[in-house]
Amino acid sequence: MSPLEPLPTSTSPTKERVAYLDNARYWVMLLVVVGHSLTQFTDMDSARGVYVWIYSFHMPFFILISGYTARRYMGDARQVRRIVSTLVVPYLLVETSLQLITRHYTGEPNPLMILSPQWLAWFLAALFVWRLTTPIWRALRYPITTSILISLLVGLIEVPNVLALPKILGFLPFYVVGLHMSRERFERLAAPRVRAASVALLGSALLICYVYSKHWQTDWLLWKQRYNEDPLRATAIEGMTQRAELLAIGFVLTFAALSLVPRRRSLTTALGGRTFYCYLLHGYLIIFLQLQFDVFDKISRFGFAAVVATTIMAVVVANLLMTSPVATVFRPVFEPRLTWLFRVTPAATKPVAPPTPPAPQTPEQSGQRTAGAG
Structure with missing residues (x-):
């Protein structure tokens, strides 16, 4: 990447949504839902290849976009309220309810492990941690290099699954790179030759995954085990090498996918x-x-x-869950206002300009006034 550009210093949100980012969120969400649906068929060669292809870049894609949209986070009162209402509350609600449902059918987990996310709520915990640490990545001289080193080294030590810390630290470079992206960098990805190369790259990756994935250990794609524990069972060098390869593949395929995202407004926006x-x-x-x-x-x-049927149904369901009626029904649940919880922030008042000092007087003016007063 080119030298890092200064991050925004204003916490003011953008006045309107950017079509490109919403289009990107739409397409990556389809990958998320399809990938989760195909998890049930990974023993089948016909599904395993598509599953591995999706998991090699769908979360890096999602995380990089999340990092870019967090560029203005500085921890002011408005932003903290937003984190609590859209990350902390949904995390507690979703993780508790999903663990209760799972325990009803399987008896596990028992006891509940609310701070140890079992499935999709891990991403809410990750966004919470990444957002809070954003000031660190704004201040460091070499934030991207630091995040890569953390990702490579975290697999060497035992890290508890509190708030999914192993995955949070493993995926960290994608968030930090997203923080340091700019609109100009995204626009460069739209060059015709870049798009042509991206189609060939993504297509080739899918073909390779489809042909060879039956020999691969897919647990590497979960980014949560230590290198030397089952089922990875790798040495330190092997583990860091494999993690580095996944980072490189994740970045390359993410940028390839981003280059193909439409820029114009449409239904997907x-x-x-x-x-x-x-x-x-x-x-x-x-x-x-x-x-x-x-x-x-x-x-x-x-x-x-x-x-095929599962993939089609996953796409249909994903589109239905992104419709306006669903948002209207669930917005109060997943994005509560919580006005009762927070202090009232005083409205910003316009500073009063200091009084204008009198214009300097000439000696003649001063003498005339003095004489008149006497």
């Missing part, structure tokens, strides 16, 4: 502005279908047809 609800809600549906009706196990006997 409006849907992409409501991905928050889709992300939180789709997990409930997948868990319910699997634990209550055993749907994925029952249809797996249809092989490739089951994978």
